[in-house]
Amino acid sequence: MRRYRIVEAGNECLVTEEPASLNEALELARKNFDPRPYQRGPWESTIWVDLLVREEVWDDETGTWRQVAEARRLETVFPPEPPCLPDRQHDWRLFRTIGHWPGNVYEDICVHCGRYQVTDTWARNPADGTRGLVSTEYREADEASMEWISKRKEERSDV
Numbered sequence: 001m002r003r004y005r006i007v008e009a010g011n012e013c014l015v016t017e018e019p020a021s022l023n024e025a026l027e028l029a030r031k032n033f034d035p036r037p038y039q040r041g042p043w044e045s046t047i048w049v050d051l052l053v054r055e056e057v058w059d060d061e062t063g064t065w066r067q068v069a070e071a072r073r074l075e076t077v078f079p080p081e082p083p084c085l086p087d088r089q090h091d092w093r094l095f096r097t098i099g100h101w102p103g104n105v106y107e108d109i110c111v112h113c114g115r116y117q118v119t120d121t122w123a124r125n126p127a128d129g130t131r132g133l134v135s136t137e138y139r140e141a142d143e144a145s146m147e148w149i150s151k152r153k154e155e156r157s158d159v
């Protein structure tokens with residue numbers, strides 16, 4: 001007998017004997033993964049959720065399940081995009097780039113509502129501390145972004 005235990009962010013959520021292999025069990029874990037509980041607010045940053053699958057076989061001698069293998073992966077949960085102005089879709093334009101390769105942070109500003117979309121190409125993997133994950137975060141419009149928009153509009157109307 002063989003079974004798979006799926007553990008999401010440290011919480012066991014499913015025990016199943018259906019998958020035929022560890023890879024299939026990991027696929028099932030990914031398919032069942034629901035990002036919504038992690039998207040707590042519209043302006044939260046990107047987070048990563050640890051999915052762990054444990055493969056266990058029944059040991060007749062001891063009368064217990066014994067772990068024989070495990071596999072894991074990180075699921076990326078991007079924050080939901082906040083709304084733009086009524087009847088508008090965000091139009092993100094590059095405002096500035098901070099840092100340099102490979103650790104760039106791109107700040108985009110929506111030319112309609114002035115919100116920021118911040119993309120970090122060098123975010124830290126919470127599971128092992130390595131860098132290089134891509135994260136997205138939204139920030140509210142501020143004086144600087146509204147100024148940038150109106151300046152941009154002026155420059156364009158001069159043409």
Ligand SMILES: [Zn+2]
Pocket residue numbers: 083084085088089090091110111112113114115
């Ligand atoms: Zn917008």
